[in-house]
Amino acid sequence: MKNRLEELRRQKGIKQEELASALEVSRQTIGSLENGRYNPSIILAFKIARYFDMEIEKIFIYEEVEK
Amino acid sequence: MKKNLILASLLFICGISLITILPNSSIIFGMGCGFIGGAIVNFYKYIYVLNPKNKKQYEEHLKNEQNNLKDERKIMLREKSGRITYIIMFVVLTILNIVFTFIGVEKWIILTLWCVIAFKYICGVVIFYHLSKKM
Numbered sequence: 001m002k003n004r005l006e007e008l009r010r011q012k013g014i015k016q017e018e019l020a021s022a023l024e025v026s027r028q029t030i031g032s033l034e035n036g037r038y039n040p041s042i043i044l045a046f047k048i049a050r051y052f053d054m055e056i057e058k059i060f061i062y063e064e065v066e067k
Numbered sequence: 068m069k070k071n072l073i074l075a076s077l078l079f080i081c082g083i084s085l086i087t088i089l090p091n092s093s094i095i096f097g098m099g100c101g102f103i104g105g106a107i108v109n110f111y112k113y114i115y116v117l118n119p120k121n122k123k124q125y126e127e128h129l130k131n132e133q134n135n136l137k138d139e140r141k142i143m144l145r146e147k148s149g150r151i152t153y154i155i156m157f158v159v160l161t162i163l164n165i166v167f168t169f170i171g172v173e174k175w176i177i178l179t180l181w182c183v184i185a186f187k188y189i190c191g192v193v194i195f196y197h198l199s200k201k202m
Binding site for chain 1 (some may be wrong): 130131133134135137138139140141
């Protein structure tokens with residue numbers, strides 16, 4: 001799953017630490033999310049969407065893997 | 068933090084008691100020194116927190132600690148590491164038991180180790196079904 005977290009964070013002009021603090025997660029989690037190494041839970045995805053005042057689908061792009 | 072101070076005080080009293088009651092026993096003396104050391108560290112922490120200069124830093128540290136505790140990625144990692152350790156321990160115990168059987172170690176040791184392996188397995192299955200029912 002791809003996401004636009006880094007892009008949105010940069011647009012807002014905030015640091016990873018600030019975003020982490022606002023979402024009540026660790027800075028490493030934000031880093032992992034931005035690198036695409038970790039997919040968030042639905043609760044965290046909603047928190048992120050609410051924080052950026054956007055719909056989840058606009059932030060997280062789900063691409064089905066073709067078998 | 069006051070709770071920590073009470074605990075540190077108790078730890079200090081325990082340490083002093085252990086050292087004075089049984090000064091000739093090296094194990095008890097070591098334990099007592101350990102208690103006193105732990106208490107001193109906690110006292111230092113309390114004094115550090117009381118300093119108004121460190122208040123902001125300490126509050127940030129507490130917030131970070133809370134975030135780290137609730138952080139879903141870290142929770143997932145803890146669960147994953149626990150699962151991997153469980154599997155490794157399973158393999159290690161089994162290998163150890165087989166080696167012990169070939170070496171010819173006393174029967175009760177081998178039997179105990181097999182019981183531990185069986186208990187680990189049964190416990191894993193029971194907890195899985197218990198959690199499955201709840202979810």
